[in-house]
Amino acid sequence: DGGITQSPKYLFRKEGQNVTLSCEQNLNHDAMYWYRQDPGQGLRLIYYSQIVNDFQKGDIAEGYSVSREKKESFPLTVTSAQKNPTAFYLCASSRQGSSGNTIYFGEGSWLTVV
Amino acid sequence: AQRVTQPEKLLSVFKGAPVELKCNYSYSGSPELFWYVQYSRQRLQLLLRHISRESIKGFTADLNKGETSFHLKKPFAQEEDSAMYYCALWDLRGYQKVTFGTGTKLQVIP
Numbered sequence: 001d002g003g004i005t006q007s008p009k010y011l012f013r014k015e016g017q018n019v020t021l022s023c024e025q026n027l028n029h030d031a032m033y034w035y036r037q038d039p040g041q042g043l044r045l046i047y048y049s050q051i052v053n054d055f056q057k058g059d060i061a062e063g064y065s066v067s068r069e070k071k072e073s074f075p076l077t078v079t080s081a082q083k084n085p086t087a088f089y090l091c092a093s094s095r096q097g098s099s100g101n102t103i104y105f106g107e108g109s110w111l112t113v114v
Numbered sequence: 115a116q117r118v119t120q121p122e123k124l125l126s127v128f129k130g131a132p133v134e135l136k137c138n139y140s141y142s143g144s145p146e147l148f149w150y151v152q153y154s155r156q157r158l159q160l161l162l163r164h165i166s167r168e169s170i171k172g173f174t175a176d177l178n179k180g181e182t183s184f185h186l187k188k189p190f191a192q193e194e195d196s197a198m199y200y201c202a203l204w205d206l207r208g209y210q211k212v213t214f215g216t217g218t219k220l221q222v223i224p
Contacts, residue, residue: 043214
């Protein structure tokens with residue numbers, strides 16, 4: 001079954017701990033993204049990567065880090081420096097085609113920091 | 115910097131009434147614009163894109179470069195249209211950055 005898989009779906013962590021969210025895609029897409037979804041604020045871009053071993057900061061990158069060692073994988077680490085980490089995190093990947101660009105989303109990961 | 119603005123957080127309409135979800139953007143260049151929809155307990159999915167000029171589930175959206183708008187319209191709302199709708203802009207210059215608006219929750223009242 002092709003698609004984007006995020007894990008875990010729910011995660012609880014203590015304040016001050018780093019946590020890594022996994023995102024894997026088997027769509028052979030070059031570009032991958034991480035968004036944070038908060039009520040009333042829509043989707044805000046954290047990091048994105050157009051190609052392996054390259055990534056760019058989005059609009060709210062502070063307190064987050066990523067890596068892109070493989071085309072299929074784009075893990076996001078929420079560090080203790082992130083001031084308000086409790087949120088719903090969405091991973092996405094995209095393809096470019098003759099019929100236009102399309103971005104596909106995973107099911108998301110809920111992170112609660114207590 | 116590119117920006118997408120959706121001025122309404124919530125739009126409530128009666129079944130059968132027309133729907134218009136507003137989206138305005140700022141971008142220097144020719145944008146590629148999309149509407150995404152998120153139904154309850156489902157993942158975000160593409161509804162339509164401006165370059166296709168298509169109608170999906172009765173929805174249409176026209177890119178107005180003069181007004182920098184990409185409003186989503188449907189002549190007759192259905193209960194199953196109730197969902198969160200996000201307008202998105204694709205930056206084709208360089209790093210493929212995709213920016214979303216804050217979303218509008220459409221509530222269709224039976």
